[in-house]
Amino acid sequence: MATFNLNINGEEHSVDVDPSTPMLWVLRDHIKLVGTKYGCGIAQCGACTIHLDGNAVRSCQLPVSAVADKEITTIEGLSENGDHPVQKAWLEVDVPQCGYCQAGQIMSASALLKRNPNPSDEEIEAAMNGNICRCGTYIRIKKAIKMAANSKIA
Numbered sequence: 001m002a003t004f005n006l007n008i009n010g011e012e013h014s015v016d017v018d019p020s021t022p023m024l025w026v027l028r029d030h031i032k033l034v035g036t037k038y039g040c041g042i043a044q045c046g047a048c049t050i051h052l053d054g055n056a057v058r059s060c061q062l063p064v065s066a067v068a069d070k071e072i073t074t075i076e077g078l079s080e081n082g083d084h085p086v087q088k089a090w091l092e093v094d095v096p097q098c099g100y101c102q103a104g105q106i107m108s109a110s111a112l113l114k115r116n117p118n119p120s121d122e123e124i125e126a127a128m129n130g131n132i133c134r135c136g137t138y139i140r141i142k143k144a145i146k147m148a149a150n151s152k153i154a
């Protein structure tokens, strides 16, 4: 066990865990931020996507020892009021079906628009390729990303 001081959603958190513990479990079990979901556990589905210094990463394969001094953002911290342009577009388009994959989808989409505010269809497909939705909401996801991009407020 070791103590890690983490910056999560702009707040400092201290956890005492094994250094190999994946961030997904630090977030869910220790910090009680359960918006980040467990899907495959092997970095193949995207359900556990968070931002590390603004980049989308899979928290199920990210040991807590690798995140020291980096800013972590989860779906709970994406926007103070839950009104990030991507979240607004998601509501407008009514993207989710069961909803399980959607926090990860939104985290990938928001990271994409931050680095590329006006992505092409191909760039959207490439960026979102690793986020699997078993309900098949892909067409609405793409539509919402385009809406958020065109709003020029992402």
Ligand code: FES
Pocket: 037, 038, 039, 040, 041, 042, 043, 044, 045, 046, 047, 048, 049, 058, 059, 060, 061
């Ligand atoms: S749970 Fe992390 S990618 Fe599937």
Ligand code: FES
Pocket: 096, 097, 098, 099, 100, 101, 102, 132, 133, 134, 135, 136, 137
């Ligand atoms: S909305 Fe059900 S898995 Fe994506």
